[in-house]
Amino acid sequence: MSVFAAVDLGASSGRVIRATLDGGALSLDEVHRFPNEPVSINGTLHWDILALYRGVLEGLRRAGPVDSIGIDSWAVDYGLLDATGALLGNPVHYRDARTTGVWREVAAAIGEERLYGITGLQQLNFNTLYQLSAARGTPVLAAARHLLMIPDLIAFWLTGEIGAEITNASTTQLYDLRTRAWSTELIAAAGLDPGLFPPLREPGTVIGRARDLDGQPVVVAVGSHDTASAVVAVPAADAHFAYISCGTWSLVGVELDRPVLTEASRAANFTNEGGVDGTVRYLRNVMGLWLLQESCRAWGDPDLPALLVEAAAREPFVSVVDPDHGDFLAPGDMPARIAAFCRRTGQPVPADRAAVVRTVVDSLALAHRRTVREAAALSGTRVDVVHVVGGGARNALLCQLTADATGLPVLAGPVEATALGNVLVQARAAGAAGPDLTALRALLRDTQRLTRYEPSGDQAAWDAAASRLGRPNP
Ligand code: ADP
Ligand code: LRH
Numbered sequence: 001m002s003v004f005a006a007v008d009l010g011a012s013s014g015r016v017i018r019a020t021l022d023g024g025a026l027s028l029d030e031v032h033r034f035p036n037e038p039v040s041i042n043g044t045l046h047w048d049i050l051a052l053y054r055g056v057l058e059g060l061r062r063a064g065p066v067d068s069i070g071i072d073s074w075a076v077d078y079g080l081l082d083a084t085g086a087l088l089g090n091p092v093h094y095r096d097a098r099t100t101g102v103w104r105e106v107a108a109a110i111g112e113e114r115l116y117g118i119t120g121l122q123q124l125n126f127n128t129l130y131q132l133s134a135a136r137g138t139p140v141l142a143a144a145r146h147l148l149m150i151p152d153l154i155a156f157w158l159t160g161e162i163g164a165e166i167t168n169a170s171t172t173q174l175y176d177l178r179t180r181a182w183s184t185e186l187i188a189a190a191g192l193d194p195g196l197f198p199p200l201r202e203p204g205t206v207i208g209r210a211r212d213l214d215g216q217p218v219v220v221a222v223g224s225h226d227t228a229s230a231v232v233a234v235p236a237a238d239a240h241f242a243y244i245s246c247g248t249w250s251l252v253g254v255e256l257d258r259p260v261l262t263e264a265s266r267a268a269n270f271t272n273e274g275g276v277d278g279t280v281r282y283l284r285n286v287m288g289l290w291l292l293q294e295s296c297r298a299w300g301d302p303d304l305p306a307l308l309v310e311a312a313a314r315e316p317f318v319s320v321v322d323p324d325h326g327d328f329l330a331p332g333d334m335p336a337r338i339a340a341f342c343r344r345t346g347q348p349v350p351a352d353r354a355a356v357v358r359t360v361v362d363s364l365a366l367a368h369r370r371t372v373r374e375a376a377a378l379s380g381t382r383v384d385v386v387h388v389v390g391g392g393a394r395n396a397l398l399c400q401l402t403a404d405a406t407g408l409p410v411l412a413g414p415v416e417a418t419a420l421g422n423v424l425v426q427a428r429a430a431g432a433a434g435p436d437l438t439a440l441r442a443l444l445r446d447t448q449r450l451t452r453y454e455p456s457g458d459q460a461a462w463d464a465a466a467s468r469l470g471r472p473n474p
Pocket of ligand 1: 009010012246247248249289290292293304305308391
């Protein structure tokens with residue numbers, strides 16, 4: 001029997017999961033979950049990185065003896081270390097407003113086509129490149145000697161080893177996906193010190209020993225970008241699938257062998273992020289359940305499943321919003337912003353909480369439809385089924401409406417796909433699973449409970465709702 005610990009830091013919570021693999025039997029036990037609550041200091045939004053690290057240590061202690069540990073988190077954010085290895089300030093949250101407007105300036109100076117040709121990345125105003133550009137000239141950046149992405153920072157604190165795992169490095173917009181190396185060209189063009197960027201490591205390699213934990217278990221690099229780990233754990237039976245990694249964000253796309261770097265792809269703002277085993281995660285970010293999370297926060301966190309049941313009984317498409325609108329990115333009063341969007345676009349303002357929830361879920365289903373169809377068309381992929389993984393797989397209304405909107409069956413689950421992908425890469429490194437993604441996914445299909453949603457409803461009504469949004473929704 002092998003035992004692994006997955007540290008999975010999501011934007012809404014962190015968790016440590018203990019997984020046991022015994023022959024073909026894989027079971028998960030969530031030993032610790034802790035809130036991830038950002039802190040605003042003098043107008044700058046930070047991650048509370050030490051609270052997260054405390055949660056990680058507590059979880060690893062509760063997990064007890066393990067064969068290895070893997071760490072993943074959200075992408076793009078980083079900590080800066082000085083020459084002695086001390087952390088220079090709290091990592092800034094990607095939702096902080098300091099990058100507003102920066103991307104246009106920087107992308108124009110470097111050249112949007114050039115950026116896309118090298119990195120294949122979508123333009124998000126919080127890409128690491130733009131965060132570092134916003135920080136240019138600050139004393140902290142001047143003192144920095146190492147840049148560590150969040151999972152690499154946690155691994156450094158556990159092991160003392162410095163490095164950059166490639167799936168997460170691929171989200172920085174400073175990584176060359178053609179050579180699978182840091183882009184010295186872009187680092188120079190952005191006026192950054194190339195010495196900041198540590199040696200790259202592949203998923204499956206040993207980082208070092210966790211010195212302060214009993215037994216000093218090894219820390220193994222996994223797909224440290226949470227979405228990379230989630231895609232490993234998409235329980236697909238063949239190549240004809242799309243996935244939605246559905247949590248705070250909906251990451252909607254397909255898995256490819258090679259990137260799509262066409263002008264049409266760039267114009268549609270699709271990204272080519274690095275996946276485990278050299279795969280490409282060809283996808284686009286949809287703002288996701290963030291809209292629901294922030295609404296619930298504004299309402300004092302009412303019971304979500306009850307609210308979803310109420311919303312399911314409401315009339316569909318009364319009002320729809322574009323979830324990717326920039327107004328929805330920052331933390332704040334989400335129901336008020338949704339109301340303002342509806343007012344601006346001449347739609348009824350949702351009258352109560354269930355109506356807001358229905359608007360959000362209808363709108364996300366529409367965004368899922370648009371993005372699945374674009375991903376398939378731009379990459380030439382045949383899609384027969386949509387896999388929904390992550391916390392959103394528990395949202396039956398969203399899963400059913402995604403099936404209805406796309407006209408495709410939805411297979412929902414696993415909910416803890418990210419932790420499972422993290423564990424499977426560790427298990428393979430230990431020789432306990434594998435050898436390839438097909439085999440890892442077969443193990444999931446044999447061991448995880450999935451729910452199937454068949455498409456139903458009226459496609460013409462979805463077409464009509466799609467046409468009400470100001471952007472193309474094929
Ligand atoms: P992240 O990794 O980004 O923190 P998760 O994958 O944990 O996100 O998903 C969190 C989301 O899952 C929540 O925002 C919520 O919308 C959804 N969710 C969690 N539990 C339930 C539930 N019981 N019913 C419906 N949705 C749920
Ligand atoms: C999801 C995620 C996503 C990134 C965003 C910053 O947690 O990693 O893939 O775009 O966070």
